[in-house]
Amino acid sequence: MSTRIRRVVVVGNGVAGLTAADSLRASGFDGELTVVGDEPHAAYSRPALSKALLLDGAGAAHELPPATHGATELLGVRARGLDLERRLVTLGDGTELPYDRLVIATGARARRLSGLPEEHTLRGLDDALALRDRLAASPSVVVAGGGPLGMEIASACLAAGCEVTLVSQGVPLIGHLGPYLAGVFGEAARERGLTVVETGAARVERDAGGVRVVLDDGAVVEAELLVSAAGDVPNTEWLAGTGLAAGGVVRVDARGLARPGVAAAGDLAAFPTPYGPRRVPLWNSAVEQAKVAAAALVRGDGAPPLRFQPYFWTEQFGLSLKAVGYLPVDGEPEHLEPGLMRWSRAGVAVALNHRIPIPRLRRAAA
Amino acid sequence: MKIVLDRPRCEGHGLCEEAAPELMHLDDDGELVLDREEIGDAEVPLASAAVRVCPVAALRLA
Numbered sequence: 232m233s234t235r236i237r238r239v240v241v242v243g244n245g246v247a248g249l250t251a252a253d254s255l256r257a258s259g260f261d262g263e264l265t266v267v268g269d270e271p272h273a274a275y276s277r278p279a280l281s282k283a284l285l286l287d288g289a290g291a292a293h294e295l296p297p298a299t300h301g302a303t304e305l306l307g308v309r310a311r312g313l314d315l316e317r318r319l320v321t322l323g324d325g326t327e328l329p330y331d332r333l334v335i336a337t338g339a340r341a342r343r344l345s346g347l348p349e350e351h352t353l354r355g356l357d358d359a360l361a362l363r364d365r366l367a368a369s370p371s372v373v374v375a376g377g378g379p380l381g382m383e384i385a386s387a388c389l390a391a392g393c394e395v396t397l398v399s400q401g402v403p404l405i406g407h408l409g410p411y412l413a414g415v416f417g418e419a420a421r422e423r424g425l426t427v428v429e430t431g432a433a434r435v436e437r438d439a440g441g442v443r444v445v446l447d448d449g450a451v452v453e454a455e456l457l458v459s460a461a462g463d464v465p466n467t468e469w470l471a472g473t474g475l476a477a478g479g480v481v482r483v484d485a486r487g488l489a490r491p492g493v494a495a496a497g498d499l500a501a502f503p504t505p506y507g508p509r510r511v512p513l514w515n516s517a518v519e520q521a522k523v524a525a526a527a528l529v530r531g532d533g534a535p536p537l538r539f540q541p542y543f544w545t546e547q548f549g550l551s552l553k554a555v556g557y558l559p560v561d562g563e564p565e566h567l568e569p570g571l572m573r574w575s576r577a578g579v580a581v582a583l584n585h586r587i588p589i590p591r592l593r594r595a596a597a
Numbered sequence: 598m599k600i601v602l603d604r605p606r607c608e609g610h611g612l613c614e615e616a617a618p619e620l621m622h623l624d625d626d627g628e629l630v631l632d633r634e635e636i637g638d639a640e641v642p643l644a645s646a647a648v649r650v651c652p653v654a655a656l657r658l659a
């Protein structure tokens with residue numbers, strides 16, 4: 232079967248695109264493989280950007296081993312359009328790239344709260360390097376966004392010696408982790424000197440003195456540096472007119488297929504979960520989706536469907552958390568041993584400052 | 598080929614173990630143990646999968 236597939240194009244060179252390209256090879260595809268990525272860099276580890284990279288001056292924490300898939304890599308090149316009928320990807324300069332099979336892996340970008348250049352976000356390597364440079368002078372910082380990313384950024388800014396205010400819609404992390412863990416992290420954050428301001432919807436605006444965050448009650452939070460971490464938006468604009476990205480996500484089946492011969496994987500893909508079709512914009516999710524999708528493109532219906540249980544980790548305020556299962560989770564956990572807890576009805580297990588093999592953590596969750 | 602672990606970088610996520618349990622595991626203290634360092638050609642895809650999934654690039658093939 233694989234002999235009939237001559238050309239595969241992978242659009243997006245994040246971990247989903249990279250893993251898809253590797254897995255296509257591992258599944259026996261030996262034809263022409265092209266990877267298109269609009270960042271001028273080789274694929275790197277995005278989770279490292281808000282952790283080791285912000286703290287470590289030398290800054291190689293994000294580097295991944297070089298790709299071995301032998302694809303033609305068009306880096307710094309953006310895909311602009313897709314023609315499903317004619318099986319063509321249109322590049323930024325108008326070049327048309329034909330394919331027999333396609334992998335859509337253009338990920339997501341930071342959701343911005345304003346169009347102002349003073350509003351920093353953290354999604355790509357260039358963002359992280361720019362932020363690290365700014366932190367060197369220990370400016371006062373306001374972080375807008377109380378999710379895991381906003382909290383990691385706030386933690387790194389504190390570690391860099393900055394005075395930090397975090398503006399959060401509701402209690403930080405509560406929507407992501409649930410009340411128990413949000414409490415644990417909130418306490419660690421305050422102990423380390425984080426000022427938390429809870430609000431409804433906040434705005435970012437500019438006045439004579441610079442940019443500032445305006446809270447729902449009209450109060451204003453100002454600082455020398457403003458970083459927002461207000462969620463992500465899937466990069467689906469180049470799919471306009473194809474019907475693939477209704478609602479701003481690419482819906483796929485359990486094998487990662489959006490259409491016959493067209494797969495999608497990573498942060499932009501909504502796949503079947505016990506809670507309905509969902510995006511799970513996490514590292515391990517992107518890797519697992521990409522493997523399944525590549526196998527499905529090469530092997531067809533014989534390929535196995537996705538069997539997925541989320542794995543999430545974060546490092547902030549001196550705490551290291553590893554979690555398996557679908558978060559957030561309600562109620563109090565059962566403590567199995569120091570640093571290991573479980574919410575059995577929800578199928579969630581968490582290790583806090585506790586090194587544990589992930590397979591063991593998965594067993595604890597079951 | 599050989600699997601090389603950069604131990605100070607390893608954060609014990611164990612995603613590598615999930616990808617290639619035949620080649621490595623985390624011990625009870627959460628330290629990664631390479632059960633096989635020298636690998637044959639047949640195991641290269643498995644080892645590559647483990648190397649790739651590590652979010653801190655603590656593993657490489659040499």
Ligand SMILES: Cc1cc2nc3c(=O)[nH]c(=O)nc-3n(C[C@H](O)[C@H](O)[C@H](O)COP(=O)(O)OP(=O)(O)OC[C@H]3O[C@@H](n4cnc5c(N)ncnc54)[C@H](O)[C@@H]3O)c2cc1C
Nearest residue numbers: 243245246247269277278309310337338497498512513514
């Ligand atoms: C700062 C940060 C910290 C994170 N920390 C964690 C963590 O601790 N744990 C965790 O599990 N997850 C974490 N994540 C999430 C995780 O990094 C993502 O889930 C993962 O990177 C998704 O991979 P992807 O390949 O789908 O998307 P991406 O990594 O976004 O890759 C998509 C690529 O496609 C490119 N692209 C976009 N549009 C086009 C186009 N039209 N043409 C060509 N190329 C295009 C993009 O520039 C990008 O390079 C973090 C994310 C960020 C930003």
Ligand code: SF4
Nearest residue numbers: 607608610611613651
């Ligand atoms: S995935 Fe990386 S960090 Fe995690 S245990 Fe393996 S080598 Fe260590």
